[in-house]
Amino acid sequence: MFLSVIIPTYNRYDLLRKCLDNLEPDFQTIDAKSYEIIVSDDSKINEETEKLKKEYPFVSFVAGPQKGPASNRNNGAKYAKGDWLVFIDDDCLPDQDLLLSYFKEINKGIYQGIEGYINADRLQERFDEISPLNLTGGCFWSCNIAVDKEVFTKLNGFDEGFPFAALEDTDFYERLKTVANTTFLASAKVIHPWRKVTNWVSYKKWVGSHQYAIKKANIPKNLKYRIKRLNLFIGLVFKHGKELIKYRFKGFYYYLEVLYYNFLMIFC
Known part of the structure; x- marks a missing residue:
């Protein structure tokens, strides 16, 4: 069994470096031959992109479609060689046992979709800080999930009609539950730092995605x-x-x- 770790990114090189540092074969406890890492980069190719390729030779960097996060994740999945897809966001810090935990659970052959544990790096200090916490399951946030590639393909991946990074993972989860068994795996951990909302664009994007979800559900x-x-x-x-x-x-x-x-x- 082989895992394909897919990381969508867009102009967040410093955060991406920290994420990749925690996915290095020397850091992860799983056998290095059991996984690959694919970074789907929606940024335009520049000097920083070339630096990353040299710094992380164990990573496959592919050009993103520049059509939003859902499309970028699907793009990474197209290049995957693994039987299972592990989606991690570029601002997450994977635990050293993350991939081994997924690997062991997958080998039980019970589930086709697994959501991992997501915690923040500290307690929340402001109302305008956001982090997609998932401490007990039932969220299936795309910053830490594993999905059987065959099932993912059957569902046509994430719905690229969602214009922004909001609700596309919830939509995928609802569709996944109709064809697969899913579970929460507390030992598959990542840290997702709090991010301060600096303008009104963030929530406006959420509204745009919410409106699309309403239209899609014919409400x-x-x-x-x-x-x-x-x-x-x-x-x-x-x-x-x-x-x-x-x-x-x-x-x-x-x-x-x-x-x-x-x-x-x-x-x-």
Whole structure:
């Protein structure tokens, strides 16, 4: 059995280096002959790209399609030689037993989809910090998952219709559960640092992906839908309000951003 580790990236070379350092054969406890690493790079080829190729000769670098993260992951999968695909994001720090944990679980022959453990590097300090934590499963965030390649191909991979890095993994998980057995593997660990949201573009992108998901599911935007969105909005006001107070109003503008876009979604 052979693993193909796929890392989509876009202009985050320093973060990518840290990720690759933790995937080096000398760091990972799995036999080096049991896996390959494919970096699908959506950046334009430059000096930094060439440096990386020399620094990490054990990595295969391929040009990305420059059509978004879903497309970039699918692109990496096209080059995979492995029986299983392990998706890791470029800003994650894999544990040294990550690949060995996946390898052992896969060899049991029970599951076709596995989600790994995702924790942050510290406690959250601000409301406007985000990290896709997955401590108990049920998320299937694409920054740490393993999927049987045959099943992945059958599902046509991630839906490239999602315009941004949001909900494409949730959509894939829903489709995967209809054809495969899935599980959560706590021993397959990565660290995902907190990232501070610096502008309003981030949540706006999430809304764009959310709208696509609604359209894909053929959810009618009738009165019932709008009442549901209104109740959700009211719930967020209080839920996030408590969190904002907890963090002493650090990230107040992001709080306003979240409420603003969720309010618009009542009518859009």
